[in-house]
Amino acid sequence: MASQKRIAKELADCTTNPPAGMSISLANDSDVHKWHVVLDGPPDSVYAGGKFGIIVSLPSEYPFKAPVVTFATRIYHPNITNDSLGNICLSILKPENWKPASRLLAVLEAVRALLIEPQPDDPLEGRIADEYRRERKEFEKNAKTYVTRYAKGPVKFDVLAAAAAAAPASNTSS
Amino acid sequence: MIMSTTVNEIRNAVLLLSNPYWELPTPGTTVTNITAKHSDITYSTRISGNITVLAPRTTPDTGGLLYVPDLPPDDVCAKRAEPFVPASVVRLSGLPPTDNYNLIALAPWISSTCSKKYMDAASRAPIRALIFYRPNNSSATPPHATSAVWEINGSTRWRAKSPYLVFAVPGLAGQNMMRQLSLYSGDVTEVPFAQNISEIYAPYTGDYVRIWTDLDVSTTGALFGIWVYFLIIIAVLIAIISGTSLTMHLAQVGRRVSLRRRVISGDVNLEAMGIRRVTVPMTEIQKFPLYTYRYEPSESGATPREPPETLRRSPSNSAHAQDPPEDAGEKQSHPQHTGSRTPLAIATDPQPICTICLEHFQNRTTVIREIPCGHIFHPECIDEFLGEVSSLCPICRASMLPKRYCPKITNDMVRREFAIRRFRHTTRYEDGQETPPVSAREHGPALDGLPMEDGGEALPRRWRRLRSRVFPGY
Incomplete structure (x- = not known):
């Protein structure tokens, strides 16, 4: 109950005053626990020009438990798994760091900040992190290739469809 | 024979x-x-x-x-x-x-x-x-x-x-x-x-x-001898097994007692270290004072936070009942807080909303509960959180556990605490006086990425260096 109320409040905040470069909607109007966020690649980053789908799942215990944030659009990033799952490594989302006082707005801002400044010291994709540290040019080239390949056009939130579409592509890229 | x-x-x-x-x-x-x-x-x-x-x-x-x-x-x-x-x-x-x-x-x-x-x-x-x-x-x-x-x-x-x-x-x-x-x-x-x-x-x-x-x-000699032989072997085996198990058991008890002592003395915060979720006993939560929310900007211009007014909802709360109702909203004037516990910092910022449900407090209407770090919440919000989810303040993550309180220590907690201590020691050793690397800072004290089982990454690098010197190619 309290959870529903708080989520509704946060959703209202986010939709009336959306954070920069984001548009937020519910996956399903009757379920406030699943948000679809379309994030424009930050202009001063390698992801500029791309549109990234982000799925925010709020557990029923929210805000006592952290939300789960995943990328529905594939992205070439040290802190985001390079697969159809798109898991993110974000410190404020870790169970031991999550505080009920944290807000989804802050979480989304943190995701956006992660695109602007990756954290190669705490990577999910060690290879990409190494590349980011040592061969920045190569990293930027790959990231831009991913943007043109996956992040153009309408954003798909259906993870399974995205995975099916991505499967042949991942073979060629690896 | x-x-x-x-x-x-x-x-x-x-x-x-x-x-x-x-x-x-x-x-x-x-x-x-x-x-x-x-x-x-x-x-x-x-x-x-x-x-x-x-x-x-x-x-x-x-x-x-x-x-x-x-x-x-x-x-x-x-x-x-x-x-x-x-x-x-x-x-x-x-x-x-x-x-x-x-x-x-x-x-x-x-x-x-x-x-x-x-x-x-x-x-x-x-x-x-x-x-x-x-x-x-x-x-x-x-x-x-x-x-x-x-x-x-x-x-x-x-x-x-x-x-x-x-x-x-x-x-x-x-x-x-x-x-x-x-x-x-x-x-x-x-x-x-x-x-x-x-x-x-x-x-x-x-x-x-x-x-x-x-x-x-x-033929007592032969049979008896063989039996004695077997009995001795079995007895020795049992003695070794029970001795080992007893030793390990005692060692584990010792470590649990030691960890318990450190938890009680405040050296170790189990939850802040990510070892174990701890909750506050409901009886302790009930001891945190209840107030009516008041927000009246003072003339000085400095926005005072809510001046709490004691509600005396629970007469059984003796520590609190002795406290005269106060109009001045300064935290420092609450002796039962500074006296009974030592929060890291007392929150004095204005807190117009409950950060758990994001509802605004109504002046002179809403009943709020103030926890020892000075943060205020709806009682129903904070009681559920402290009682069922975590012992840390939802805002500042200060521990709300009563002094000298310790949950049941398990062997797993002892292991995790030891691993974290060792990891911290290693990190300190490797970095000298410098700040810890970003990963350690990012992870905070929790270090959830620390592999507990194989210890491959957690092995002190110094030890690995020594090992590779002793066993080249290992």
């Missing part, structure tokens, strides 16, 4: 074997123990004690038909034995086929040479034991096993080599057995009390009557 075989008793009895054709033993063969039924008309004897075991062997506790081994008729020993061995004694030829019966041999110890010959002859038959006696020796006890009289070729080595049990009975007992053996060697009509036996058992004329010797042998 030293065996001590003891022959406790020899029991002789007379058997009636009904099969007239020993060459063709059939399942119909009946054996009747005459002694057991009519001891008055048959021979029987018991020799207990006074038995010297010469060659101890483990042998089943059983008996056999008594006979005298055959020596070649022209042998000098056969001649020498004539005075002691009547010609009519039972020989191997006078016994049933030996694959149906066990045998026990009886022989006089005339001389060491002749005894050797008796033993050789006996070993050609499947005998259970060989009984020696010294003829013309009336002493109640045969000479001791180590005595020189039992030597063959100047030594007693034969005793260790004998394939069967050899023992000696007193001379008179042996002579008596030999005499009876000569009486019970023919068929049923020739034995003592043949008349009575015939009347009672109506045997066929071809039936035979023989002496059966039962041996009561206890």
Whole structure:
């Protein structure tokens, strides 16, 4: 109950005053626990020009438990798994760091900040992190290739469809 | 291994074997123990004690038909034995086929040479034991096993080599057995009390009557020794296992006690270290004061936070009840907070909303609960959070656990705490005085990326360097 109320409040905040470069909607109007966020690649980053789908799942215990944030659009990033799952490594989302006082707005801002400044010291994709540290040019080239390949056009939130579409592509890229 | 075989008793009895054709033993063969039924008309004897075991062997506790081994008729020993061995004694030829019966041999110890010959002859038959006696020796006890009289070729080595049990009975007992053996060697009509036996058992004329010797042998030495050996092994194993387990158990108890002490003293915060979620007991949460939210900007311009007004909702809360209601909203003026606990910092910022449900507090209406770090929430929000989710303030993550409070410490918590301590130590060692690397900072004290099981990453790098120096290529 309290959870529903708080989520509704946060959703209202986010939709009336959306954070920069984001548009937020519910996956399903009757379920406030699943948000679809379309994030424009930050202009001063390698992801500029791309549109990234982000799925925010709020557990029923929210805000006592952290939300789960995943990328529905594939992205070439040290802190985001390079697969159809798109898991993110974000410190404020870790169970031991999550505080009920944290807000989804802050979480989304943190995701956006992660695109602007990756954290190669705490990577999910060690290879990409190494590349980011040592061969920045190569990293930027790959990231831009991913943007043109996956992040153009309408954003798909259906993870399974995205995975099916991505499967042949991942073979060629690896 | 030293065996001590003891022959406790020899029991002789007379058997009636009904099969007239020993060459063709059939399942119909009946054996009747005459002694057991009519001891008055048959021979029987018991020799207990006074038995010297010469060659101890483990042998089943059983008996056999008594006979005298055959020596070649022209042998000098056969001649020498004539005075002691009547010609009519039972020989191997006078016994049933030996694959149906066990045998026990009886022989006089005339001389060491002749005894050797008796033993050789006996070993050609499947005998259970060989009984020696010294003829013309009336002493109640045969000479001791180590005595020189039992030597063959100047030594007693034969005793260790004998394939069967050899023992000696007193001379008179042996002579008596030999005499009876000569009486019970023919068929049923020739034995003592043949008349009575015939009347009672109506045997066929071809039936035979023989002496059966039962041996009561206890080979305590061998069996006992083996058992003791096994028992010792088992006992040692049990001792090692229980000792190890006890030691480990004690060590674990010690570590749990140590961790508990550090938790109580405040050195270790289990939840802030990510070791374990801890919740605050509801009775403790109820002790945190309740106020009515008041927000009235003061003239000084400095936005004061809510000036709380005591609600005295719970009169049982003694610590709080003694506290006079205060209008000034300064945290520092609440002695029960600074007195009973030492929060890291007292929040003095304005808190217009409950950060759990994001609802605004209504001035002079909303009841709020203030927790020791100074943050305020709806009681229903914060009570659920502290009581069921976490012991840390939802805003500043300060611990809300009562002083000297410690949850049940488990071995897993001890392990995790140790791993975190080791990891921190390593990080400090590697970085010297510098700030910890970003990953450590990002992870905070929780270090959830720390692999606990294999320890591959958690192994101190110094140790790995040392190991690769000692074992190149490892």
